[in-house]
Amino acid sequence: MEAFIRSHEVLIIFVGMSIYLLIHFFDKRTSRPFAFDLTFHFAFIILAITAFVIFLSEERIELKHVAVFLYVYGVALYVLLCELLLRGFARFLTAKRGERWVKELDYIYLTLGSLGILGSINRLDIISGRFSKVDILAPLVLVTAVVIRFIKTRAEINGWNKPPDAKSRVGDSAT
Numbered sequence: 412m413e414a415f416i417r418s419h420e421v422l423i424i425f426v427g428m429s430i431y432l433l434i435h436f437f438d439k440r441t442s443r444p445f446a447f448d449l450t451f452h453f454a455f456i457i458l459a460i461t462a463f464v465i466f467l468s469e470e471r472i473e474l475k476h477v478a479v480f481l482y483v484y485g486v487a488l489y490v491l492l493c494e495l496l497l498r499g500f501a502r503f504l505t506a507k508r509g510e511r512w513v514k515e516l517d518y519i520y521l522t523l524g525s526l527g528i529l530g531s532i533n534r535l536d537i538i539s540g541r542f543s544k545v546d547i548l549a550p551l552v553l554v555t556a557v558v559i560r561f562i563k564t565r566a567e568i569n570g571w572n573k574p575p576d577a578k579s580r581v582g583d584s585a586t
Contacts, residue, residue, distance in 0.1 A: 421475045428486045431455075435490045448494055455487030463547055477550065485554045492562055501571040513572040516563040523556035 416423065462480045466472045496504075504512040530549020532538060566572055 421479045424479050425482060428455075428483055432486050432490065435493065449491070452487055452491035452494060455483055456491065459484030459487065460551075463551060466547055472547070477547065481550055481554050484551065485558050488555065489558045489561060492558065493565065496562070496566065496571055501566065502575070505572050505574060510572045510574075513563055513566045516559055516566075520556050520559045520563065523552050523559065527553035527556060 459480045462476075463484075466477070466480075508515065527549050530546065530552060533549070534546055
């Protein structure tokens with residue numbers, strides 16, 4: 412059994428995180444306290460970031476391990492941020508910023524994308540004064556940007572930025 416797990420570790424983690432994502436989409440959030448969910452989602456993010464810190468000390472990193480930890484980080488961050496928005500933060504943002512807060516997510520997305528571009532420029536051999544061992548952070552920043560963009564799209568489609576009385580006209584605000 413241990414040999415099977417070691418030889419299929421990436422697939423097992425990928426399938427497990429995909430199930431975790433599906434549970435998020437179909438869970439009605441009525442049975443568990445939010446503090447439990449928050450701790451659970453945050454643990455996955457800490458796991459992925461810890462793996463990246465460990466990888467920074469390695470000489471070589473296999474692509475499959477980078478990909479799986481980027482996936483773990485991305486899914487966990489997406490679920491955590493969506494849960495925060497669904498549990499009241501979207502209503503707070505709508506009350507404070509109005510319906511435009513969803514469009515303002517583009518500023519975060521574009522800023523993170525720009526940082527990712529700088530990280531990829533760091534890989535060019537023609538550039539002098541490059542940072543060593545931080546190349547792995549550029550994909551992490553880009554995954555964060557993509558997560559923000561997915562959340563923006565989901566928030567727009569489901570009307571998370573609409574006042575409570577307007578949501579009934581938009582559709583199910585919990586999906």
